[in-house]
Amino acid sequence: MSERRVTMADVARRAGVSPTTASFALSGRTDMRISDASRERVLEAARELGYRPNVTARSLRTKSTQTIGFVSDRITTTPFAGDVIRGALEAARERDHLLFITEAGGDRAAESSMVHALLDRQVDAVIYASMFTRHITPPKELYGQRVVLLNCLAPGFDAPSVVPDEVEAGRDAARALLAAGHTEGIWSIGGHQAVPATPEGIIAGNERMRGLEEVLRAGGARLDGVVECDWDTRDGYREVAALLAAGHRPRALVCLTDRVSFGAYQALGEAGLSVPGDVSVVSFDDQDIASVLRPALTTLKLPHYQLGRLAVELILGEGPLEAVVHRVPMPLQERASIGTPAEG
Template sequence: MPERRVTMADVARQAGVSPTTASFALSGRTDMRISDASRQKVLQAARELGYRPNVTARSLRTKSTQTIGFVSDRITTTPFAGEVIRGAMEAARERDNLLFITEAGGDRDAESSLVHALLDRQVDAVIYASMFTRYVTPPKELFGRRVVLLNCLAPGFDAPSVVPDELEAGRDAARALLAAGHREGIWAIGGHQAVPATPEGIIAGNERMRGLEEVLREGGARLDGVVECDWNTPDGHREVSALLAAGHRPRALVCLTDRVSLGAYQALGEAGLSVPGDVSVVSFDDQDIASVLRPALTTLKLPHHRLGRLAVELILRKGPLEAVVHRVPMPLRERASIGAPAEG
């Protein structure tokens, strides 16, 4: 079993000084005068004994636990969301902080209870995260606390938000198609909003579509149609099949997520159409599957890692937090699913 932990009192005793002196020597503060000799004795003793400060005890006095709470709806469940946590964790670690990770599963009571559990442990700050970019109302326990909203927006709640720049991503999708020469026969699959839409409304779809339409229009191209459907593979398959069955002959598909793209690939394959020879596909998210599909999918990456990182960096920055929306770029992953428009 673990031997008793070395305390600062042990270090002081070994160094032959008072605990006070040891404390000042170890914290390296200059406003209290410690002779070089004493300082060396203390540091030496600490090294010999393998002393490590008890963060819990320290925090009782200093009010800082070097600990951040992370509350999300279901973020750990989604395949890419691990990246958010990893980014947050890395940034926290670089500044000697640790993360309490929790997930409320969308349940308001569970959420409150988790926030309490976090506050009971004196976390310095809380990251309130959502799996989809959307509007949220954080639990009242978080009002007046140091909070950063991750992948969500809460108008009226005084905290910064960190979200992907979906609008610019929509524009970039359009630019990628325009650059390949596409001007007509362009269809969007997935539409303005994930279905089923949550009461709060989902932002990604609207912004992606807005950016897309704006740049297509400016580039002299047009969207032949928008198919509203669930953002998943079966719906992608079904809707694209239906589109083809109805006699449409798209030259390019803008799929609102990679899952939709997979369904589109399946439908196109069944119809004997090749990507990108017959139909170009541009997508959003950059899930694992995107790089593995044949042909590999050109897609706009959700910057989950940077999202997590930035949230922690903001929260650990000194000074008060400003209620600003930080938009993180969604980089274009150019792969093999966009080609020149098919003839005819």
């Protein structure tokens, strides 16, 4: 970028040794014999000159750039982004790696071109991430490369996946309700089937519902009803309002995502029902609004940070990557929206 950097040759010259000796002294390798005196002089010279190795030059020879590529469909416009990247960033930093972040916006051609751009720069590995848990087909350029799939699954593609443990989260939601004494009047809002507008619901929704129903059943409880709707605030509001208008009187709502919970809050509020006095609410995701709602929402947190971190830890681990699915726990954020069942 500007004034000439200090090179290893400069260091060698100052230390009065050959570049070869300087190289070995600096890399601290023990398989090549360097006297303590020479090593000291080289290190001293490097310190005095403020020498820093040129990673680009080194990479040309070693093939390792200490760099990871991160390809996602859309890292922004979704709460997913920040924490995943932060987790990946921190894990990478601990291992002296840097991250190339790219976003393809769901465009296959763009995706291929991004992967090419990464491979052209000799990245050591690539993290392929999806904003919602789903099945994907990696771009062909990724076949044969060192890859970890983040928040997505690709059966038949030889790479590990890192995804949230949705089934267990569903179980935990059930356990939280049971623990508070809820066994009747439990409704789920958001459903487990994908509706056209929310394909992202396919995996997360199904698995959450599976865990939820399993534990409720085992605990002698069951769902009074399953309301299918889009995973957004508007639909949450509308469906809960409709539910109440139809004369139902739920004691507990399991909302499949926080946005739906927010809508449910609005509908309950307008109907004069209080949370958790009249109705308990348990939710999933732990988006920003969850802690800011009144009362604060009890929800199962998507472990974004951990997903990002684990993906990097796996990818920078030793040895070949195994095509295993790693399920990361979704911790329960206990706040104020679950109470004991209302009388009546």
